[in-house]
Amino acid sequence: MVKKHRFSLFDILNTVFMVALAFVFLYPFWQTLVISFSTPEYASSLGVKIFPPSVTLDSYKSVFETGSIWVGYANTLLRTITGTVLTVLVTYCAGYAVSRKNLPFRRTITFFITVTMFFSGGLIPTFLTIKSYGLVGSRLALILPMMTSAWNIIITRNYIAGLPDELEEAALVDGAHPLKIVFQVMFPLSMPIVAVLALWTAVGHWNAWFDAMIYCSGESKIVLQLVLRRLLIDSQAETSILQSTVAATTPESIKDATIIVAILPIVCVYPFLQKHFTKGVTLGAVKG
Numbered sequence: 001m002v003k004k005h006r007f008s009l010f011d012i013l014n015t016v017f018m019v020a021l022a023f024v025f026l027y028p029f030w031q032t033l034v035i036s037f038s039t040p041e042y043a044s045s046l047g048v049k050i051f052p053p054s055v056t057l058d059s060y061k062s063v064f065e066t067g068s069i070w071v072g073y074a075n076t077l078l079r080t081i082t083g084t085v086l087t088v089l090v091t092y093c094a095g096y097a098v099s100r101k102n103l104p105f106r107r108t109i110t111f112f113i114t115v116t117m118f119f120s121g122g123l124i125p126t127f128l129t130i131k132s133y134g135l136v137g138s139r140l141a142l143i144l145p146m147m148t149s150a151w152n153i154i155i156t157r158n159y160i161a162g163l164p165d166e167l168e169e170a171a172l173v174d175g176a177h178p179l180k181i182v183f184q185v186m187f188p189l190s191m192p193i194v195a196v197l198a199l200w201t202a203v204g205h206w207n208a209w210f211d212a213m214i215y216c217s218g219e220s221k222i223v224l225q226l227v228l229r230r231l232l233i234d235s236q237a238e239t240s241i242l243q244s245t246v247a248a249t250t251p252e253s254i255k256d257a258t259i260i261v262a263i264l265p266i267v268c269v270y271p272f273l274q275k276h277f278t279k280g281v282t283l284g285a286v287k288g
Contacts (some may be wrong), residue, residue, distance in 0.1 A: 035174075036060070036257035043253045058249045062087035063111040067224065069261070072224035075139070079223065080205040083143045088194055091148045095156025095193075096182055117150040126266040130215060141215035142223075148205065152197055160186065206266050228262050231255055 030050075035043045036059050038052040063069055097103055098110055121129075126145070127136075135141040163186065171181045187194070209225035216222075232255060 032256045032259055035253050038253060038259050039051040040250045040253070043250050059253040060261070062249050062254050063257045068219060068222060068227050068260070069224070071219065072222050072227040075221060076206060076224040079139065079208075080202050081143050083146060083202045083205045084198050086143065086147050086150075087152070088197050091152045091156055091197055092187065092190065092194060093182070094148060094153045096160050096186065098153065110257055113150045113153055127214065136215050137217065137221075139216065139221060142208070142211055145211070146201070147207075152200070154189075156193055156197065160190060163189055164273040202269065203266055224262050228258055231258055 034049045034052055035054045039054055039056055042052050098106060130136060130141050130145065167185055168181055171185050207225055209223060209229050212223045212226050
């Protein structure tokens, strides 16, 4: 006999609350998507927008006809790919090193890494440091300062420390080189935490704009999020960016289309890393 599940008042209220909360979170994104595909009449109308009566791609055509969008995309892709690869490599190697119990001064090194989580120099000392290395105006100023962080090293160390030591010992008995152990034995087993690092770093680089505004001048080095910021905030830049606007579009629909274009790559990448995300964060946070 199948036992029927009884829903309590708490279950009903909790479900209603979660559905309402999900709507509150998702509707702004949905409205942005709808307006980006809408005609000028529907985009300018008041009220809740659920689905456009007619779909048009004129806003996206205007966005892709803007040269700064393509320049920003190219610079952001270069920054994100290069920065993510370097961050994963450096953070994994640092996390592996401090996870080894035979590392000389292991506790001292870990202490100094941890201290940087609570104290930082601030904006002016950071800028002066970047300037002293001659990186102002270079794309490296957007990549090198974000190449690793104390938090990423610690969770990577905790994850690697939780892997069986017997695997490394067996590889040493078989005569494997230490570098082979690091990259061919331990690295494949660390894919969950590597996926977490890659996702965090890629999102951070993709959404960053403030450092590009400070360190890089000139339209040839502009990043996508800085283009988006100018479009949404700076009225003077908005005029130049929207100069290709045609009658079938509105400034609002072009702004929303630009937002969708800017966030689409990260939204597409996230599902492929999601299966590793929870496991990597959980195991990396509770061990060590």
